[in-house]
Every structure is written in C-alpha cells, then in structure tokens.
Amino acid sequence: MTMTFLPFSQSCLDMPTLAGVRMATAKTGIRYKNRTDLLFLIFERAADVAGVFTRSRCPSAPVDHCRSILAHARARGVVVNSGNANAFTGKKGRTAVKLMSEAAATALSCPVNEIYLASTGVIGEPLDARELVHLFAPLSAKAKEDNWFEAAKAIMTTDTFAKITTCKVHLDGYEVTINGIAKGAGMIAPDMATMLSFIVTDAPVSAPILQEILEDGVGLSFNSITVDSDTSTSDTLLLFSTGSATKKGMPYLNVRSDPRYKTFAEAVKSLLLNLALQIVRDGEGARKLIEVHVTGAVSDVSAKKIAMSIANSPLVKTAVAGEDANWGRVVMAVGKAGEEADRDRLSIWFGSQRFAVDGERDSTYSETIASHYMRSSEIYIRADIGLGNGAAKVWTCDLTRDYVMINGDYRS
Amino acid sequence: MTMTFLPFSQSCLDMPTLAGVRMATAKTGIRYKNRTDLLFLIFERAADVAGVFTRSRCPSAPVDHCRSILAHARARGVVVNSGNANAFTGKKGRTAVKLMSEAAATALSCPVNEIYLASTGVIGEPLDARELVHLFAPLSAKAKEDNWFEAAKAIMTTDTFAKITTCKVHLDGYEVTINGIAKGAGMIAPDMATMLSFIVTDAPVSAPILQEILEDGVGLSFNSITVDSDTSTSDTLLLFSTGSATKKGMPYLNVRSDPRYKTFAEAVKSLLLNLALQIVRDGEGARKLIEVHVTGAVSDVSAKKIAMSIANSPLVKTAVAGEDANWGRVVMAVGKAGEEADRDRLSIWFGSQRFAVDGERDSTYSETIASHYMRSSEIYIRADIGLGNGAAKVWTCDLTRDYVMINGDYRS
Numbered sequence: 001m002t003m004t005f006l007p008f009s010q011s012c013l014d015m016p017t018l019a020g021v022r023m024a025t026a027k028t029g030i031r032y033k034n035r036t037d038l039l040f041l042i043f044e045r046a047a048d049v050a051g052v053f054t055r056s057r058c059p060s061a062p063v064d065h066c067r068s069i070l071a072h073a074r075a076r077g078v079v080v081n082s083g084n085a086n087a088f089t090g091k092k093g094r095t096a097v098k099l100m101s102e103a104a105a106t107a108l109s110c111p112v113n114e115i116y117l118a119s120t121g122v123i124g125e126p127l128d129a130r131e132l133v134h135l136f137a138p139l140s141a142k143a144k145e146d147n148w149f150e151a152a153k154a155i156m157t158t159d160t161f162a163k164i165t166t167c168k169v170h171l172d173g174y175e176v177t178i179n180g181i182a183k184g185a186g187m188i189a190p191d192m193a194t195m196l197s198f199i200v201t202d203a204p205v206s207a208p209i210l211q212e213i214l215e216d217g218v219g220l221s222f223n224s225i226t227v228d229s230d231t232s233t234s235d236t237l238l239l240f241s242t243g244s245a246t247k248k249g250m251p252y253l254n255v256r257s258d259p260r261y262k263t264f265a266e267a268v269k270s271l272l273l274n275l276a277l278q279i280v281r282d283g284e285g286a287r288k289l290i291e292v293h294v295t296g297a298v299s300d301v302s303a304k305k306i307a308m309s310i311a312n313s314p315l316v317k318t319a320v321a322g323e324d325a326n327w328g329r330v331v332m333a334v335g336k337a338g339e340e341a342d343r344d345r346l347s348i349w350f351g352s353q354r355f356a357v358d359g360e361r362d363s364t365y366s367e368t369i370a371s372h373y374m375r376s377s378e379i380y381i382r383a384d385i386g387l388g389n390g391a392a393k394v395w396t397c398d399l400t401r402d403y404v405m406i407n408g409d410y411r412s
Numbered sequence: 413m414t415m416t417f418l419p420f421s422q423s424c425l426d427m428p429t430l431a432g433v434r435m436a437t438a439k440t441g442i443r444y445k446n447r448t449d450l451l452f453l454i455f456e457r458a459a460d461v462a463g464v465f466t467r468s469r470c471p472s473a474p475v476d477h478c479r480s481i482l483a484h485a486r487a488r489g490v491v492v493n494s495g496n497a498n499a500f501t502g503k504k505g506r507t508a509v510k511l512m513s514e515a516a517a518t519a520l521s522c523p524v525n526e527i528y529l530a531s532t533g534v535i536g537e538p539l540d541a542r543e544l545v546h547l548f549a550p551l552s553a554k555a556k557e558d559n560w561f562e563a564a565k566a567i568m569t570t571d572t573f574a575k576i577t578t579c580k581v582h583l584d585g586y587e588v589t590i591n592g593i594a595k596g597a598g599m600i601a602p603d604m605a606t607m608l609s610f611i612v613t614d615a616p617v618s619a620p621i622l623q624e625i626l627e628d629g630v631g632l633s634f635n636s637i638t639v640d641s642d643t644s645t646s647d648t649l650l651l652f653s654t655g656s657a658t659k660k661g662m663p664y665l666n667v668r669s670d671p672r673y674k675t676f677a678e679a680v681k682s683l684l685l686n687l688a689l690q691i692v693r694d695g696e697g698a699r700k701l702i703e704v705h706v707t708g709a710v711s712d713v714s715a716k717k718i719a720m721s722i723a724n725s726p727l728v729k730t731a732v733a734g735e736d737a738n739w740g741r742v743v744m745a746v747g748k749a750g751e752e753a754d755r756d757r758l759s760i761w762f763g764s765q766r767f768a769v770d771g772e773r774d775s776t777y778s779e780t781i782a783s784h785y786m787r788s789s790e791i792y793i794r795a796d797i798g799l800g801n802g803a804a805k806v807w808t809c810d811l812t813r814d815y816v817m818i819n820g821d822y823r824s
Contacts, residue, residue, distance in 0.1 A: 054747075055748075055750070056744070056747030056748055057746070057747045057748075057749070057750070057751070057752070057753040057754075057755070058743050058744070058746055058747030058753060058755040058758065059747070059755070085740075087740070087743070088740060088743045088755065088758075088768065088771060088772060088773075089771075089772055089773075090756065090770060090771040090772030091772070092772065093772070122740070123740030123741075123743060123744070124739065124740045124743070124768065124772070124773045125773075126772075126773075230725055230726060230727050230741075230744060230745070230748065231744065231747065231748035232744065233743065233744055233747050313642055314642060314726070314811075314815075314819070315642050315819055318815070318816050318819035318820045319819065319820065321816060321820045322819070322820025323820075324820065327536065328497075328499070328500060328534065328535030328536045329535075329642075331470050331499070331500045331535060331536070331645065332468070332470070332535070332642060332643065332644065332645055333642070334469070334470055335466075335468030335469045335470030335471070335643065335645055336467075336468055336469075336642060336643035337469070338467070338469070339469070340469070341469040341470060342469075343469070343470040343471070343500065344502065346470065346500075356500065356536065358502060359500060359501075359502040360500060360501055360502030360503070360504065360505070360536070360538075361500075361501075361536045361537075361538075399726075399816060400816060400820075401813040401816045401817065403726075403730070403816070404730050404733060404811060404812060404813045404815070404816055405813065407726070407727055407730035407731065407734070408730045408731065408733045408734025408735075408736065408812075
C-alpha cells in the first residue's frame with residue numbers, strides 16, 4: 001500500500017518572497033462583498049511563461065486570449081478576477097478582455113501580449129471591464145513581494161481554504177524557489193469551481209523548457225484529479241520564470257540535456273501534485289480524499305482510464321461518503337471503463353485489506369475491519385487488473401449531500 | 413419544442429394476457445422479507461428469443477450464461493431473482509447458474525440452453541442456488557397467464573413502482589400484442605439498480621428478425637437513458653416471440669422485406685422507449701425527468717455524445733434538482749464532450765425559452781420565466797450546436813440529495 005497523500009500544513013506555511021514578482025489585490029464588488037476578488041501579479045522584467053488550458057470546446061474569452069499570446073511566451077502581468085468567468089459572453093467578452101489587457105499593459109508600460117488574464121465565476125454574465133480598468137495603476141503602485149497568501153485568497157470562489165505551496169530546490173550549487181497558488185473546488189462548475197493555478201520560480205528556465213516540464217507534469221497532477229467529472233470552460237495553469245537567480249550568477253536552463261533539468265522538473269511536478277491534491281481535498285462538499293490506484297492494466301493509458309472510471313463513478317463516491325466498503329461498485333466501474341479487463345483476474349483492496357481476488361470476494365474479508373477503515377478521512381482504493389504492468393493513480397473526493405446542496409442552490 | 417414524455421398511467425394499465433406464456437412468483441427470503449423476489453416465466457412451446465446485454469467487461473454469471481445460449485435462440489423459461497446479482501462470485505457464481513438452469517430445465521422438461529437467467533441485487537455475495545432449485549416445479553404448476561403485474565413486482569429492487577406496458581399492433585389483418593416489464597432505478601448500481609427488461613409478443617417473428625429489431629431499437633431507448641452514468645454488470649434485455657398468433661392463421665415474419673416488418677419494429681421501439689422512460693423517471697432519488705435534445709451537431713453520433721455529456725453532468729443535474737436555470741452548465745457540458753462545437757454558434761433552450769444564442773445570453777432572457785419553468789416536473793433542454801444536421805435525444809433525471817442518501821447507505 002503506497003499512498004501519496006501529502007502532509008497538509010499549508011495554512012501555516014511560511015511563504016518565501018521571490019525577487020522580481022509583486023502582487024496586489026482589490027475588492028471590486030463585482031459579485032462578492034467584503035472580500036478581495038481581483039489579483040494583479042506583476043513581473044519586474046518580462047518572465048518566461050508556459051501554459052496549459054482547458055480542453056473544453058467552449059473556452060472562455062480569457063482562455064482564448066492566453067492561448068493566442070503564448071507563442072510570444074513573455075509575461076509582465078497576470079490579472080485574475082473571481083466572481084465572473086467572462087465565459088459565453090460573446091463579443092462583450094472579447095471586448096472585456098481587450099479593455100482589461102490594454103489597461104494592465106498601460107499600467108505596466110508593456111505590450112498587450114505580455115498580459116495574461118484568467119476569470120472565474122458565473123458564466124454567461126457579461127463582465128463589465130470598465131469597473132476594473134481604473135484599478136491597475138493604483139494596484140501596480142501598491143503591489144509587494146510578500147503577498148502570496150493575499151494573492152491565493154483573491155482568486156478563491158467556493159474554495160474553503162486558500163491553496164498555496166512552495167518548495168526550494170538546489171540546482172548545481174544554487175538554491176531556487178518555486179511558489180504556487182491555485183483555486184478549485186470542483187474540476188469545474190462554470191460558475192463556481194474553475195481550476196486556476198499560477199506558479200512562479202526565480203530559476204532561470206527558458207519558456208520552451210518550462211512548457212515541456214509543465215505539459216509533462218500536468219498529466220500526473222491536475223489531469224489526474226476529478227471532483228465531479230465536469231470540465232471548466234476556464235481552466236488555466238501558468239508557470240513563470242522570473243529568472244532572477246541569474247543575479248546570483250546562475251546560468252540559464254534552456255536545453256533538456258542540462259543535468260539540472262531532471263531535478264527541476266521533479267520539483268515542479270511535486271509542487272503541481274501538491275496543489276492538485278489541495279484542490280481535490282477541497283472538492284465541493286467533500287469530506288474524504290480518495291486515492292484510486294490501478295495496477296496490472298495492459299498499459300498506463302488503460303490504467304488511467306480505468307482509474308478515472310472508478311474516480312468518476314457516482315456510486316463509488318457515494319459509497320465512500322456513506323462509509324460503505326462497497327467494492328462491488330469498484331468492479332462495476334472497472335467493467336464500464338471499456339478497457340481490457342478480465343473479471344476472473346481482478347483483485348481489489350481498500351486500504352491494506354484485500355476485499356476481492358480472482359473474481360470473487362476474498363476469503364479473509366472482514367466486514368468489521370472494512371467498516372472501521374471506511375471511517376478514515378483518506379481512502380485508498382486499489383484495483384489490480386491482473387493483465388499487465390500498466391499503472392496509474394488518480395485522486396477524487398466523496399460525493400456527499402452537501403455537493404448536491406452547493407450545486408443545486410448556487411446561482412439562484 | 414418537441415417533447416417525448418409519455419402519458420404515465422401504467423399503474424392502472426389493463427395488461428392483456430398472451431397465449432403461451434405463464435408466470436409465477438415466489439418469496440425466497442434471500443434478501444428481501446415479505447415480498448416476492450423470484451420470477452419464473454414459462455413458454456408453453458419454445459419461443460424465439462433475441463437479447464442484448466451489458467457492455468461491462470465484468471459481466472455477471474447469468475449474463476455469461478444468456479450470451480452463451482443465445483445462438484440457439486430458443487427459450488422455454490426465464491428465471492429472474494432480485495436481491496442478489498450473482499456477479500463477481502467466481503466459480504460459485506457459475507455453479508449457481510448451472511444448478512438453477514438445470515433445475516428449471518428439469519421442471520419444464522427442456523434442454524438447459526432454453527433457460528434464460530437474470531439476477532439483480534448485491535454483488536460479490538455468493539447466491540445459494542440450493543435455496544431456489546426446489547421452487548421451480550411448484551412454480552411451474554401454479555404459473556398463470558394473467559400474472560404480469562406480479563411478474564413486474566418480483567423483479568424490483570429499489571424501484572418505487574413496477575414498470576410495465578403493453579401495446580397492440582395490427583399486422584396485415586391480424587392483431588398481435590406486445591407486453592413488457594422492466595426494472596431499473598439507476599442505469600445501474602451493481603447492488604441495486606441493474607436494468608432488466610423482458611418483452612413478449614404473440615406475433616410469430618423469427619429470432620434473427622427479433623434480434624435485428626431489438627438491436628436497432630435499444631439505441632434510441634435503453635441506450636439513450638442515464639441515471640448516473642454507471643453501467644451495471646447485469647443489464648439484460650430479452651425479447652421473446654411465442655408465435656401463438658399463428659393459431660389464428662398469421663404467417664411467420666422472418667424476412668426484413670416483409671411489409672409487416674416496419675410496423676412491428678416501430679411498435680417494439682415505442683414499447684422499449686416507454687419502458688426506458690419509466691426507468692429514468694424512477695431514477696434513484698429523482699424528482700424530475702429531463703429530456704436532453706441536441707440538434708445541429710455534425711452527425712447523429714456526435715449529437716448523442718454531446719447529449720450524454722449534458723445528461724451525465726452532475727452539475728447540470730444538480731442545477732435541475734435545485735430548480736436553477738443554469739444554462740452555463742449546459743455550455744460547459746457541450747464543451748467537455750470533446751465533439752465538434754463552436755461556442756459562437758451555440759444556442760440553448762430550456763422548455764420553449766431560448767436562453768442563449770450565438771455564444772451569449774439571449775437578449776430576451778427572463779429570469780422570472782426561467783425560474784417558473786424550472787419548477788416543472790419535466791424539464792426539456794435543447795442545445796443547438798449550429799454546425800450540421802446531427803440530432804439526438806436522451807433522457808435523465810435530476811441529481812438530488814436523496815440519490816446520495818440512497819447510495820451512501822444501501823449496503824451497510
């Protein structure tokens with residue numbers, strides 16, 4: 001039994017500052033009252049940037065904007081507002097994006113294609129950019145380096161805690177820092193739980209290498225979590241390098257063959273996974289974090305499909321919510337995944353206890369032990385398909401009455 | 413606006429008898445107390461039979477059995493038990509199937525490959541066939557033609573009402589009858605809501621033609637409904653022809669070019685849809701029936717994938733439960749389907765009101781009208797993709813706190 005759950009002490013985390021990046025937040029009142037809902041993140045010099053975005057065929061206007069400027073791969077500012085997703089807002093949405101990026105570019109005296117935008121909140125409601133544009137100059141003036149918690153708080157929607165983490169890496173004698181913030185609450189919900197994450201490092205890494213590392217890392221982190229199988233129109237993950245560690249004499253990392261590549265890439269991956277697990281732990285209405293581990297599939301791709309089938313099954317998730325060791329539903333979810341599977345070779349574990357083996361209930365199965373295990377706040381489910389060496393891990397949360405309540409009552 | 417919801421008066425339906433088919437039920441006490449949970453359906457002469465089954469890669473032992481005998485395509489008896497699915501029961505499961513089919517075959521003096529079996533209930537729990545086998549002879553003795561409601565009741569699990577329907581068709585001067593029963597409650601739930609349906613006609617139709625009609629009809633009915641996106645290990649749909657109308661002189665229908673084919677096939681299809689809608693209407697915890705109609709997709713196949721993405725979205729379903737006209741979630745579900753879609757050509761209707769057009773909220777949108785509409789017990793959602801002529805209709809139900817409660821607490 002190998003569980004990936006991380007220690008969870010981010011709330012008392014001592015976030016280091018990163019030279020060359022400052023942040024300021026504001027209360028715009030667009031949707032939320034008495035809380036910040038606008039983040040302006042500023043790079044003193046243009047940072048290298050990499051990004052991955054929602055696969056939705058109906059992306060938001062800010063996602064379209066970010067995608068279009070990513071080829072330039074330089075960022076001076078990031079504007080994030082919560083409360084309104086500026087998605088499915090047609091021409092008005094594109095106008096709002098134009099006004100906001102122009103105003104932020106003016107405030108920073110930079111080109112428009114160095115301003116990244118992300119919006120999260122209600123869908124289909126026009127975002128009145130005129131209420132925001134006058135804020136960028138004063139925010140730029142008051143932005144400060146030691147402001148990571150405020151930044152994480154300003155981008156929350158239905159999140160119950162701010163998602164933030166940091167790590168230090170030693171690369172060939174130089175210590176560099178990677179800071180990250182995120183928001184989630186569901187894999188989605190157009191009007192509540194878009195997944196956004198912004199990661200900044202002072203390590204001097206060129207944009208193409210950042211992009212490679214990000215695309216590689218996202219598969220085992222943000223793309224391995226699910227709250228409700230729904231996908232936002234606005235998911236945005238951006239990774240920036242200020243490169244300020246060059247001031248200490250550190251040379252640029254701009255080829256994959258650089259011996260520092262692997263260490264840095266691993267650090268980014270573990271930071272992505274940390275943020276992704278914070279998101280799933282805070283899934284709407286969630287009380288339990290579930291790790292689904294599929295082994296013995298015919299390939300890793302097949303294993304991931306089966307794992308996602310289990311993690312997205314409402315019946316598996318409600319069983320966990322009800323603290324019911326209902327391994328039969330795991331069989332069902334393996335069966336419906338459409339991947340190669342053989343009932344008579346399938347084994348299933350909950351925690352360290354094997355519940356089923358070779359296509360039937362394990363003779364050592366104990367309802368008492370099972371019931372006791374299901375009271376845990378972190379549930380590990382493993383399905384061994386018995387056909388090959390393919391493996392995958394994904395994470396989800398339980399499906400509770402609170403999820404239904406939150407999502408049934410949100411907009412009205 | 414073209415809704416398919418059918419009048420719902422099955423409970424006071426006057427079910428006709430069908431010459432050549434008798435039914436008896438029993439209380440076995442395997443799981444349920446004080447109710448029938450075993451159905452023995454008997455054909456006086458071997459009936460022609462067609463079947464479709466779950467696509468699960470981990471099917472139940474009875475499904476394996478039915479599939480293996482379908483090539484013979486003759487049925488003298490059908491045994492259905494509720495309370496235990498005999499799924500994921502390994503060798504014990506196969507032994508139970510053998511014992512039950514042999515006992516039923518002995519009671520009817522027929523070969524074992526003319527006995528069809530279906531089981532629904534808890535998964536992974538061995539089914540003790542020895543408690544059932546002695547019942548077949550007495551059940552055979554007391555079976556009667558006028559027993560359709562009792563048959564429908566005996567196969568229920570968490571269903572809140574028995575699912576039953578009938579229709580009469582005139583084929584070239586002869587009146588024939590088609591009777592059907594079903595059980596559902598979810599598209600699935602290995603231990604509660606497997607979908608089973610048994611349909612019998614006195615029309616003399618050969619097995620290959622029955623199979624063709626069934627496979628054709630299931631796509632637009634049973635395969636167009638979803639309660640929770642989960643797929644049972646045990647789904648079984650069987651269509652039988654007793655052929656007893658030949659006694660009135662009616663000739664066999666055994667080629668597709670027969671002019672009666674279309675009329676008969678249409679009747680079967682509408683009966684399948686009727687039963688499928690009864691199942692979705694009785695989805696676990698459901699309070700509202702939802703019809704999702706996708707038009708303007710690039711193909712019918714694409715339209716159905718988009719429709720299923722909408723119908724399976726927990727966020728769309730919770731919004732309907734909360735009587736919230738949250739069309740933004742429909743946009744999200746269109747976007748995540750992975751099918752061709754263009755945000756700026758998308759239009760969305762709830763009932764007869766268009767909420768969104770050309771990628772933004774309709775200027776005529778009225779929150780008052782929308783809120784009023786959402787109080788209906790039947791909700792029609794249409795998404796026009798604006799790209800082609802592909803169309804599909806699927807049906808689902810809302811996702812309520814009761815679904816979570818039912819599925820979180822069932823087994824323990």
